[in-house]
């Protein structure tokens with residue numbers, strides 16, 4: 269029997285199709301429930317375990333997972349491991365990271381707990397070490413580490429701290445949209461022009477998948493990385509430098525240089541320039557509109573919904589100063605302009621009248637509108653459209669529309 273595709277939404281790559289990795293079942297919370305009695309334990313609510321593997325990046329996740337509620341967020345998800353092999357793994361990691369740190373570095377850890385990992389780094393390389401963890405027991409200096417009891421906000425904190433290294437260990441697998449955090453880190457580092465490394469570590473599901481280790485699939489482990497899905501995710505944060513396994517291949521970790529591709533940076537610069545231009549546009553057009561009102565011009569606006577309504581809201585064409593709005597679509601007549609409130613009238617109601625200005629917000633339709641106005645007997649001294657931040661006469665100014 270061929271496997272059945274499951275519609276889903278991969279938290280790592282956005283992939284829309286998965287295949288089940290085990291038959292769906294329903295189990296209670298495995299870590300966070302803490303029942304006091306046998307009866308409580310037996311009657312715990314059963315939650316759906318429906319693990320699928322993404323066809324695009326191979327990530328494994330429970331596609332029926334929903335956050336069970338406040339108690340879920342309040343309880344620490346961290347399972348401490350104080351075994352000798354684990355301590356050896358941590359000390360190997362520190363050694364590898366020290367090779368990438370300058371003297372007197374600034375290092376941030378997301379989900380730092382009590383800050384032990386940073387303390388260990390600081391012992392070998394003094395510098396500034398800041399840990400973020402909303403579940404940290406206290407805020408402030410603990411030993412040589414500054415603990416902040418809050419979520420790490422990349423756009424704010426990278427700009428403030430300008431770190432050389434960001435460490436995120438055993439956190440990404442708990443996030444519903446891990447790429448959101450990484451992509452914002454990449455942007456923040458690029459915009460600050462920082463040479464900032466990211467070190468990430470998560471549990472690796474490869475061995476469990478290979479040997480059908482069912483116990484790994486429980487509700488709190490909603491998102492499980494394969495080596496491939498981990499690499500896929502880290503590449504969203506920047507340039508991947510290395511990926512390796514530790515603790516008997518049960519964890520996968522990687523180092524990357526944070527940053528977005530050059531073409532994305534260029535488009536952001538363009539957007540910035542264009543935003544600055546548009547701010548100027550609004551001032552110029554507003555001044556032209558004020559001048560029309562001062563000169564007691566009789567203005568009719570052609571169109572009252574969609575882009576016409578958007579135009580009126582952007583440029584402040586209020587109903588008191590610009591009461592006349594017409595539309596050739598009879599379904600819109602009798603309605604009002606969203607936001608500004610003018611009654612939308614039929615063009616027939618204005619037949620044989622003469623206006624100083626026919627204002628056409630839909631500039632790309634100017635040719636059709638002018639012909640239609642003429643056909644319906646609406647007379648006007650000048651038609652105006654918005655072009656490059658000014659209201660212009662399309663018969664006298666070269667535009668792409670006429």
Ligand SMILES: [Zn+2]
Pocket residue numbers: 278279280281282283322323324325326327
């Ligand atoms: Zn995926």
